[in-house]
Amino acid sequence: MVPLEHVLFFSLLLFSLGLLGALLRKNLLMILLSIEIMLNAGAFSLIAISSYLQDIDGLAMFIFILVVAACEVAVGLGIVLKYYAKYRTLDVDAACELKG
Amino acid sequence: MENILIFLLLSPFLTSLILGMFPILNRSIINFISVFGIILSFIASIFLMLKFNFQPFTIFLWPWLSFIFANIAFLIDSLSIVMCVMITFVSIFIAIFSMQFMENDKNLKRYFCYLNLFVGMMLVLVLADNLGLLYLGWEGVGLCSYLLIGFWYEEDKNNNAALKAFITTRVGDLFLLTAIIWIGFYFGTLEFESIFRLLDETTILTNSEALLLALLFLLGAMGKSAQVPLHVWLPDAMVGPTPASALIHAATMVTAGVYLVARVNDFFVLSIVAQNVCLIVGLLTAFLGGIWALAQTDIKKMLAYSTISQIGFMFSALGVGAIWASLFHLISHAFFKALLFLGAGVIGYSFHEYDMNKLSGLRKELPIAFYAFLIGGGALAGLPFITSGFYSKESILLSFYDSRYSLLLIFIGLVLSFITSIYIFKSIFKVFLGDKNLTIYNKPKSPMKISIIILGLCVLLFGFSKEFFSSLFVNRNYHHSLSNEIFIFGLSSLVFFLGVIVAFMTYKNKFLKNIFYFDAIYNAILIQPYKKLCQILYHDILEKFYYWMVRIIFLLSQYIAFLQSGFLHRYMQIFVLALMVMLGIMVAK
Numbered sequence: 001m002v003p004l005e006h007v008l009f010f011s012l013l014l015f016s017l018g019l020l021g022a023l024l025r026k027n028l029l030m031i032l033l034s035i036e037i038m039l040n041a042g043a044f045s046l047i048a049i050s051s052y053l054q055d056i057d058g059l060a061m062f063i064f065i066l067v068v069a070a071c072e073v074a075v076g077l078g079i080v081l082k083y084y085a086k087y088r089t090l091d092v093d094a095a096c097e098l099k100g
Numbered sequence: 101m102e103n104i105l106i107f108l109l110l111s112p113f114l115t116s117l118i119l120g121m122f123p124i125l126n127r128s129i130i131n132f133i134s135v136f137g138i139i140l141s142f143i144a145s146i147f148l149m150l151k152f153n154f155q156p157f158t159i160f161l162w163p164w165l166s167f168i169f170a171n172i173a174f175l176i177d178s179l180s181i182v183m184c185v186m187i188t189f190v191s192i193f194i195a196i197f198s199m200q201f202m203e204n205d206k207n208l209k210r211y212f213c214y215l216n217l218f219v220g221m222m223l224v225l226v227l228a229d230n231l232g233l234l235y236l237g238w239e240g241v242g243l244c245s246y247l248l249i250g251f252w253y254e255e256d257k258n259n260n261a262a263l264k265a266f267i268t269t270r271v272g273d274l275f276l277l278t279a280i281i282w283i284g285f286y287f288g289t290l291e292f293e294s295i296f297r298l299l300d301e302t303t304i305l306t307n308s309e310a311l312l313l314a315l316l317f318l319l320g321a322m323g324k325s326a327q328v329p330l331h332v333w334l335p336d337a338m339v340g341p342t343p344a345s346a347l348i349h350a351a352t353m354v355t356a357g358v359y360l361v362a363r364v365n366d367f368f369v370l371s372i373v374a375q376n377v378c379l380i381v382g383l384l385t386a387f388l389g390g391i392w393a394l395a396q397t398d399i400k401k402m403l404a405y406s407t408i409s410q411i412g413f414m415f416s417a418l419g420v421g422a423i424w425a426s427l428f429h430l431i432s433h434a435f436f437k438a439l440l441f442l443g444a445g446v447i448g449y450s451f452h453e454y455d456m457n458k459l460s461g462l463r464k465e466l467p468i469a470f471y472a473f474l475i476g477g478g479a480l481a482g483l484p485f486i487t488s489g490f491y492s493k494e495s496i497l498l499s500f501y502d503s504r505y506s507l508l509l510i511f512i513g514l515v516l517s518f519i520t521s522i523y524i525f526k527s528i529f530k531v532f533l534g535d536k537n538l539t540i541y542n543k544p545k546s547p548m549k550i551s552i553i554i555l556g557l558c559v560l561l562f563g564f565s566k567e568f569f570s571s572l573f574v575n576r577n578y579h580h581s582l583s584n585e586i587f588i589f590g591l592s593s594l595v596f597f598l599g600v601i602v603a604f605m606t607y608k609n610k611f612l613k614n615i616f617y618f619d620a621i622y623n624a625i626l627i628q629p630y631k632k633l634c635q636i637l638y639h640d641i642l643e644k645f646y647y648w649m650v651r652i653i654f655l656l657s658q659y660i661a662f663l664q665s666g667f668l669h670r671y672m673q674i675f676v677l678a679l680m681v682m683l684g685i686m687v688a689k
Contacts, residue, residue, distance in 0.1 A: 023672055031668075096666030 007048040014041035028083060028090045032076045039069050101151065105159050105174055108144035108184070109227070111137045112220035119213040127208055131199045134212035138195050138219055142188035149181050154572075158229050158293070170232025170290060178572040179427070183226040183359060186431050189558075190351045190438050191219045193551035197442050198343040200547040201449055211251060211341065218244035222352050226359060230290040231280045234360075238276065238324070241353045242269050248344040249337045258339045265333035272323015272330055276360075279316035296366045307371060314367040314374035317360060318381070325357025325411050328385040332622060334408055335392075338400040342448050345400060346441030350407050351434040358414045358430050362423050369421070379419025383512055385412030390519035394526070399444045399454045402527055406480060406520065407437055413496060413516065420509070422499030424573040429496055431569075432488035432562055436479035439555040443472030446544050446552070447531070453538060456527055461536035468549050470532050475556045477528050481521035481600070484593040488563035493517065495566065497588050510588070514595050521599025522606075529607035 018041060021034030043065045050058020080090070087094040115137030124130055156177035163171070174180075195215060202208050221244055225237025243266075250262030280290065286304065287295050298304050305313070321327075326334035337349050348354070361368065361378065368374050389409025396402035410433050417426035446469040447462065448454055463470045479489030493513075500509035665671075 019676065023669060023676065026669075092668040093666075095668075099664055099666030 004048060004052045008045055011041050011045035011048065014038075014044065026091050026093065028080050028092050031092065032073075032080065035076075036069060036073065039065065039072075043069075101148075102159055102161065104144050104147050104151070105176075105227075106161065108141050108148065108188075109174075109220065109223055111140040111144070112216045112223065116213050116216035116220060119209050119216065124209060127203070130209050130212055134216055135192065135195045135199070137216050138188060138191045141219065141223070142185070142192055145181070145184040145188050148176065149185055152176060152178075152181055154178070156293075158291075170230050170236075172233065173229035173291070174227040174233075175229035175292060176227070179359070179362060180226050182427065182431065182569075182572060184223060186434055187219065187222050187226065187352050190434055190555075191215075191347060193555050194343045194347045194351070194438060194442070196547050197346075197445065197551040198341070200545055201343050201445055202341065205341075207251070211248075211344075214244055214247045214251070215344065215347070218248070218348065218353070222356070225356055229292060231283060231292070231295075232290050234363075235277065235280055238356065238360075239273065241348075241356060242266065242273065242324070245269075245337070245348050245353055248348060249340040251340050251344065255339075261333075261336040261339045265337045268330055268333040269323045272320045272357075275316045275323070276320025279313055279320065282313065282316070292363065299366050299370070305370070310367055310370035311374050314364075314371050315377060317364050317367060318374065318378055321357030321360045321415075322381065323357070324360075325354050325415070326408050327357070327381050327412060327415060328388055328408075331385065331389070331408050335396075335401045335404040338398070338404050342400065342441060342445035345404075346438045346445065349404060350437035350441050354407060354411055355414075355430050355434065358411060358418065358426060361415070361418050362427060365418070365421075365423055368418070375419050375421065377419075379416050382412045382415030382417070382419055383509075383516075385409065386416060386516050387412075387512075387519070390516060390523060393523040394519065397456050399447065399456055399459075399527065399531070400441075402456070402523065403437070403440055403444060406440075406524065407433075409516070409520065410437070410480070413493075413513075416509075417496045417499055420499055420503035422496065422502075424570050425492070425495035425499045427573070428566065428569050429492035432479065432492040432559070435555060435562055436476045436487070436489055436559045439472050439552065439559055440476035440480065442548070442552050442555065443469045443476060446472065446548055449548070450540050450542050450544060451538050452541055456530050458538065459531045460534040461532070463532040465536060465540055466544070468544055468552055472552045472556060473528050473532065475559050477524040479559045480524050482517055482592055482596050484589070484596065486560060486563075488559050488561075490592070491563035491566050494585075494588060494592060495570075497592060498585065501584060501588065510591075514591060517592055518595045518599045521596050522603045525600045525603035526607045529604060533607070 015038050018034045018037035018039075021037065022031050025031055025034065043062050046058045046062050046065070050056065050062075083095070084090060115133050118124075119130060119133060124133070156175065158173050158175050160171060160173045195212070198211065198215065202211055205211065218241060221237050221240030223237075225234055225241060228234035228237055246262050246266040249265050250259050252258050253262075283295060284290055287298055289295065289298075323330045334349055334354065338345055340348075368378065386409045389405045389407075389412055393402050393405035393409060396405060410429070414426045414429050414433070417429065444454065446466060447459065450466055450469075451459065451462075453459060475487065479487035482490045482493045484490050497510055497513050500506060500513055503509060
């Protein structure tokens with residue numbers, strides 16, 4: 001049995017990786033991927049806690065998160081496609097029309 | 101019974117919805133949907149009439165959908181059934197006529213969408229069991245009239261006419277709304293039957309209150325029915341498509357006021373003064389409308405003023421308490437005025453011209469329009485024995501005879517008939533006799549001919565249903581001695597022929613100039629001051645205040661605009677930083 005602290009630490013690591021990726025990468029696709037990683041890190045900790053507390057609620061929440069993630073990917077990829085069609089690049093800084 | 105009613109009401113609404121929402125491109129399908137919806141509604145109303153056994157009853161639809169005062173309930177009695185059958189019947193032929201009239205219009209779908217919506221709203225108005233639902237239909241027909249008058253919205257003057265119609269009728273609506281709210285608070289209900297029962301059995305209203313309520317209802321009706329002084333919108337409303345004018349501004353919508361007064365007649369019975377006001381307004385309008393009609397050079401405007409005048413006639417009949425005579429005239433007027441407007445529509449369609457000074461000698465070119473005008477005009481002026489207008493006008497004259505001021509009223513009535521007879525026959529002679537001087541663009545084809553022929557037959561035959569019609573309103577049946585009838589029949593026939601002769605002698609003369617400048621007066625005392633006020637307010641001190649408010653915000657925003665760098669990463673960094681700071685504070689506590 002892996003102790004809960006380890007699992008949570010792993011989840012935190014994963015989340016930080018995702019956050020760093022989202023903050024530092026310039027490629028829109030990579031940002032999307034990083035966001036997915038963050039989402040899954042959160043879901044992972046949910047599962048861990050649910051198995052630690054012997055409670056089914058966390059698992060149910062995980063299923064919801066899975067669905068949301070799938071939807072998000074669909075919408076996000078759609079946006080990425082349109083973005084590429086408009087700017088001919090995936091660099092996020094290309095879209096800066098709302099600059100003050 | 102409920103199913104029939106649902107059919108009756110929903111088929112125009114649903115077809116309107118279908119036409120409004122779906123991208124139907126095929127013109128014949130559009131035509132079919134619209135006409136089909138109205139025909140279904142007509143069949144349903146015929147069924148309703150056959151099932152009706154002279155006992156008023158109420159049908160509740162969708163009890164779950166009821167508001168504080170207004171249930172979705174419909175009252176079936178002689179009045180509403182007669183109106184229903186008339187509305188749907190006339191609408192069918194106007195829709196069929198429109199099929200050809202609008203054949204080259206690119207917005208055919210929108211036109212039929214409005215037309216069917218209008219029919220539906222009108223049915224709601226006449227069938228409503230309570231004042232709340234009636235008000236819904238009332239505003240609904242006002243809206244549709246606005247939409248149809250401004251149908252060709254590319255032209256500025258059409259939009260202005262539509263706005264004028266809407267605003268002027270709103271003035272009347274305001275009074276009606278006041279009356280409805282008042283009744284709601286006083287009676288605790290808006291249902292007609294409970295209101296009238298309370299009126300009958302209790303002394304819930306003092307005389308002056310009854311008078312005020314009746315006057316409020318009357319003012320509301322005057323707005324919708326274009327009575328002096330709220331009549332100014334109707335002649336301008338003629339800029340819409342002619343079949344729409346036929347439907348809305350002749351046959352149905354403007355008669356809503358007459359319907360309303362007939363419906364709430366119990367309030368008028370309580371107060372002699374209110375009845376007299378109704379009578380005077382009606383007679384004044386009938387007289388002025390007739391004079392104005394003499395002065396018009398545009399066929400449609402002439403017909404509009406004649407509508408105003410005829411509705412004034414109906415109001416005066418209501419003023420002497422002759423409900424059934426008024427309704428009889430309403431129905432026969434709906435037929436012959438629709439016929440006249442369709443005749444004018446044929447002229448407009450064929451010659452693209454409505455100006456009577458330019459039109460002449462159309463008898464050979466457009467026999468169908470000629471017969472339409474001959475029959476319709478004959479009925480309008482009361483051509484003896486074969487037209488319905490004769491019988492309905494006689495009913496009104498006979499009810500005048502029974503009233504308090506019998507001989508005076510009959511005299512006025514005869515003068516009115518005389519004027520009517522002059523203006524309509526003068527126009528007919530002017531337009532159809534003489535030499536032709538215009539080239540014809542289009543020939544009327546079968547849809548136009550069919551609708552005109554059928555409406556013409558109705559005008560000729562409807563007069564014979566007088567006995568049946570008066571039996572629908574059993575309690576209000578009058579019997580006259582034969583000598584009185586012959587006396588009035590003879591006098592009005594004489595007046596009719598005198599009018600025709602005068603018209604024939606004068607039709608080559610110029611038309612009268614426009615007199616009684618109501619529009620100019622309204623313009624001077626209402627519209628211009630309003631515009632002046634707007635101009636003053638446009639440059640006032642408050643305007644400066646708002647200007648500087650905007651200015652200051654703009655200047656301040658310059659200092660924080662740099663935060664909007666346009667780089668996504670910067671935003672995310674700020675976001676994460678703020679989140680961390682907030683978490684840190686929470687942990688520290």
